[in-house]
Amino acid sequence: MDEKIKTPLIRLSKRSQSSLSPAAAWLIRLGSILLALLLGCLVVAITGNNPIKAYGTMISGSLGSKVYFQQTVKKAIPLLGCALAIAPCFKMRFWNIGAEGQITAGALAATFVARTLGAKLPSLPLLLIMAAAAILGGGLWGLIPGFFKAKWNTNETLFTLMMNYIIIGVVAWLQAGPWEARQGRIAQFDAAAQLPRVAGIHCGWIIVLLLVLFIHVYMRHTKQGYEIAVIGDSIRTAQYAGMNVGRIMMRTMFLSGAISGLVGFIIVAGANHTLAHDVAGGVGFTSITVAWLSQLNAFAMIAISMMLGVLTKGADTLQTVMNIPAAISDIIIGLLLFCMLGCEFFINYQIIFRHKAGKGGAEK
Amino acid sequence: MEKNCYAIELRGITKRFGPVVANDGVDLGLRRGQILALLGENGSGKTTLMNMLAGIYLPDEGEILAEGHPISIRSPKDSFAHGIGMIHQHYKLVDVFTAAENIVLGLEDEKKLDLKKANARVREICQRYGFEIDPEKKVYDMSVSEKQTVEIVKVLYRGAEILILDEPTAVLTPQETERLFAVLRNMRDDNKAIVIITHKLGEVMAISDEVAVLRKGKYIGTVTTAETNPQALTDMMVGRAVTLNIDRPLNENQVDRLEVKNLSCYDHEHVKKLDRISFTAKGGEILGIAGIAGSGQKELLEAIAGLYPVAEGSVSYYPPAGGKEELVGKTPMQIRRCGVSLAFVPEDRLGMGLVGSMGMTGNMLLRSWRKGKSPFVRRKDPEQLAKQIFRDLEVVTPSIEFPVRKLSGGNVQKVLVGREIASSPNVLMSAYAVRGLDINTSYTIYNLMTEQKMKGTAVIFVGEDLDVLLELCDRILVLCAGQVSGIVDARSATKEEIGLLMTSVGGKEEA
């Protein structure tokens, strides 16, 4: 009998109980990150530049000196914070891509407080009120799509996205109109409304590291985290267990928006000291990458956000030094995601080649 | 010589799903002008085997011969090419398409899509075999039996010579079943080869010419229907004579625990699913619920558990401490707090009741996660419970933290049923608790139910196997088309009696 007509050359089957060890799974993920970086080389090479030199420039431009390193950390802070904000939503399979807008809403609320109370209060209470306002602002901005999803199952992906454009438009209006100081800009914050520095970087990094702990505990050890995990697995099961799915969705979206809002506060009070319509600057989108690449693991997010911080800061340097457009960082981030998404397949499925399967059967 | 008579022959077919061997070296032959019944318990590998003829699965080992020549069926297309048509248990129809659109799906014979012509041909086939179906009706407007008709016309339309029907009667009324059998006989006389997958002995005896029996994925043998009897077939199917001998002690302390009065429910398409159901479940007894699949069993249990909207009627609960509480209008959580527990084993097992991506501990938590005032979950007790179920029910899993999604069906079920029983409820409802389980585990479950009964729990047990219901339960409630057609004493009732009730709407047609 001709072997050929029995089974095709390659078949797939799900890895079952003999599934990969976690170590092997992470090794595959590491491999896919390397592959993405290699593909990035290809892009650089197409532009006629030396990829090794380009990566070297990116590394030295992001980690090469204390100042560069601090700037890289500054880039990583909002990425990490925002990835933490997205994690509960994604765990729940609620595709919140509105972090960008939730950051902006939080920043807007914080700026409002800074402008109205800036000269009247000492620094600490002022900053605390700003943070609270940002949490509330971001949370409410996230709650709106959450509410409609819970009530009528309105498509959350597009809803959250549209909310980005809306709040960014509002800030653009404030910036060019009511709040304008000069040349379409909003005035710098008072010194009291600026985050203090710790180790040369605004203290936002301490806040986000605390957030890492918070999210880790929240997701793994609290009842609310458990509810989120159950809903993400099966809404039917959640209802069966007596969970109020709609309420949990809204609560989670508020939390997610609130953390993003806090990130917005960190950006305006720590880094920019003013508000502009591009205050989020794509962080909301890039942080989706951080969340996904780290498999929603809060501690892995620290490393991944630093890695993307290096990439984006490095890409800025690349543009000035080698004239390679900074958009290269988006390309590499995209490639990273592609490779990571693809590699999950090899973790979950086994590829069986015909001859191997035949042999295995004969032995048995 | 005889081999040449086979339209299709399977030789040494083996199929594995991970570590599970679904088919183990199965041999089988189908002849033209003959109806072959493929008999076996749930999970014996009947459907898997036939799916390999339909091109859904590929065999790991073995060969398939058509008219004595080896063939390869790699896709459903190959399957059609060899004249094989399979009618699946879960109808494969596109809801928003018309009957005719569904029927012509996948055909490549004509270049242009001519729905008018297709409609005409469908009508012609219907006329020839006596089906009644409008080719232009959308599938989402059809009844189950109409959908099945579309499926059968679909394979006839493609000129199938070998028809495989997977449990075709599970969802049909007796009248519809009779009509189906008449059609099948017509086709047999048309010199077609027909396979009917079933686990119902009555049907095997009524329709088939030959019976092939599978047990736990292994081929046991083929017998001529005329030369066998149900007892012999059962022996082949289960491997030993069925002497169930379920221990049935009597709990003298019976008290009314749950009183259902005139309960009616409608589904989201406003079809009446439950029609004025009334009964009382007593603490200290097992109330069995029998009925053809889809007679309202699922809706009844879900309505009591607060998971299905109740249109009218009442469900009164009498707590052991005394008093009376109305359950209709309460949330599932409140009902559960009363001690009314539902162990429902859905068809896909993981769809409801279990969290596939979590381990046993995480799934035990599903019952107790809300306990306590602290915002943190307590994993200690669930972990203990998981270990206990792991031990007592012999769950096969690498660890209690291993995702239950990756466990085999039977083990998933043990986790689910074990958890529900462990909550020591006052009312324990279970549906299809032993579906897909091997006999030993089934007995473990029966014993657990009886144990609960002796503790004074009111047990409601929806079952598929009448023999089991008759030996396990104290009383049996029979549902037919959403109505109670009778409640009988399980100790004195006969199988025939219940079978009759299952098919008589409202008990009116009782002869």
Place this chain on the structure above:
Amino acid sequence: MSFLNLILNLVIAAITFGTALLFGTLGEILTEKSGNLNLGVEGIMFMGGAFGLGGVFYYEQLAGTPNGFLAVLIALLCAFLAGALASLIFSFLTTTLRANQNVTGLALAIFGTGVGQFVGEMMRVKAGGYVSLSNAMKDVFTMSPFPAFLKDIPYVGSVLFGNSHFFYLGILLAIVMHLFLKKSRKGLYLRAVGENPATADSAGINVTRYKYLATIIGGGISAIGGVVYITTTAGCTWNNEGLSGVGWLAVALVIFCLWRPLSAIWGSVLFGALMILYMRLQLSFIPTELYKILPYVVTVIVLIISSLRNNKEKQPPEALGLAYFREDR
């Protein structure tokens, strides 16, 4: 009279803007009909815009006397290929490797935006600061295919016959797609794949091939929307922010027009109107910046309304966004 003129001008401008949306939407309709929810349209349109513009730009530089027809063809082809390539990545990841469609789409949005900006920026740097086509070439792209006398018909002439040929191409495409989906065998099969891949598979339809082809061709069509935007609305010059948001609106429009190609025609013109209203119909009491968010607010309202309707015929393809694996159990 002047009010009528205002309306007519508004419609013409809306059509110009809406044409880009029309292609983006039509492409995504085809993709979604196969059950693939490709959220990467934003990135695809960026790539289409950059590669399409690049194609004509270099063609014009190389050929001394560029042929107008050929230039348009090159623009369309380059954009289509870029979009098809991007969608190939999406198809491979979601169909073959079964990755989550939502996240893959987002990745493609990031990646495509990056590639578009990267290519645009590279061209800008290489060309010495400014990528733009010659004026003659700009006219070729905004030209109407109809003779002048038709345009001169009072009132309706310019609205009906004065638009760029891309608009008429888009209408033609919508009609063809409508006929394909409703009347042809392949269209029926494609819809079956999107509704219920298991059924299609068991009927012998090659689910993988249909998903790949629909997604790749759909991506190509969406990408043409990108180059249409750049060569008509954006005046044949590259700027990094120009296309921002258009792709996302296209995804929303698919829901708005109930996955029907013919409805996409008026839907995209309507949204085109919303996008340019702030320029054409200035209202003193609404600040421009707030006016600009109008289409997004309307989209939100559309999303909410569409989630309220409950009609079997007006639902997304049933298997939209779900991976299909035959041996899954």
